[in-house]
Amino acid sequence: MSDSSPQGILVCDKPQGLSSHAVVSRVRRWYGTKKVGHAGTLDPMATGVLVLGLGRGTKLLGYITGVSKTYLATIRLGSSTPTDDADSESDSFARPEALAAVDTASIEAAVAAQRGTIDQVPSAVSAIKVDGRRSYARVRAGEDVELKSRRVEVSAFEIIDIRFAADEGHIDVDVEIDCSSGTYVRALARDIGTDLGVFGHLTALRRIRVGDFELDRAVSLPDALDAPPAELICLAEAAGTLLPVVAVGAAQAKALMQGKIVSAADLGAQAPDTVAVVCEDTLVSVAEVRSGGGLKSLTAFAIDLA
Missing domain, CATH: 3.30.2350.10 (Pseudouridine synthase)
Known part of the structure; x- marks a missing residue:
């Protein structure tokens, strides 16, 4: 199964006078997709960095909301x-x-x-x-x-x-x-x-x-929403700005998607609680690090693994 709809993170430079909800509505029309959310409201008076998730990118928003x-x-x-x-x-x-x-x-x-x-x-x-x-x-x-x-x-x-x-x-x-x-x-x-x-x-x-999403990565909303959509930050790159990254092979990725606990390479003595798991530059999941270095998927992202 594949999904051709937009998937990723958009860093927007919110203009003054628009609510965050209004920005989400405009981005939905701009990209032609309904699945858009944002990570942290900006008041209408405020401008600047508003991080939005499109498609499966909305699953990352919960990890972005709590950053400084x-x-x-x-x-x-x-x-x-x-x-x-x-x-x-x-x-x-x-x-x-x-x-x-x-x-x-x-x-x-x-x-x-x-x-x-x-x-x-x-x-x-x-x-x-x-x-x-x-x-x-x-x-x-x-x-x-x-x-x-x-x-x-x-x-x-x-x-x-x-x-x-x-x-x-x-x-x-x-x-x-x-x-x-x-x-x-x-x-x-x-x-x-x-x-x-x-x-x-x-x-x-x-x-x-x-977090690590700064204004120099932000795009402005176009005046005409039939303008070509801006390139999104891919899921793997976005997750890597939020969490430590662990690379796994195809078999491990498939097992994670099936809800199994898989072993990972040595995470070191200061193992993180949560990691982004990637396979060949594709974000597979955000996973919990269990005792002994095992990984258990918390949020699944890959849909082409069965």
Whole structure:
């Protein structure tokens, strides 16, 4: 059995103003296939790396979702919005004297407080589910939503530039952030503004990395969706950016596809828990490494082995 439909990973440079779901819809039309998903939502205001899976590539998305990410952002101090970003109008404003008191040292201290392992309360207007409904849907229905804090890791949070315009009611801070999956950059902006007593929200957000998928590999959506589709990253290459790779022969590959445990070459003393198994440059499966070096398929990808 073979499958001629598109199979692989697409790294897209999401344009501003489109939801991640809208990008998926456009890619479905662009490639002429229904089986498309994405690994991690970007808000409509945000731009940058959105990783999509097509065909059997959707099976890899679960392994991509949890990887770390890098963002470029602009935090505006001096006001806040209901969504913690520029997708809604400012509704709270700092006192002029409070904003005038904010200097470089205090901004640096507030940013430093958000580095490392922190307990963060996500933005209420988010996709987190509360009793089966998205938080943003509850907020838009007029409900008060209080989300529980979650532990996230902000491994790097660097200030690139600070532009003081207190006489205009704001201070803009350009930053670069490396963080774990599940970190809300909007919430970082909100909390820095709160710490400084002047409110804060995002005015720009660009994701430049998702794991090892960086912006230089991203393609732009064409204006006309009858344009030739961009080349996809093949399943084996994509899996190799996420997991250690183990090569097997055809007989082992067939056995894995049949649900059997197969032995692999020496994985070393520090054997990984999960590996990508390839056979002649074809991704066979993502497999669990059992004690003794055996491999048990967790997610099967090859369909031409019986």
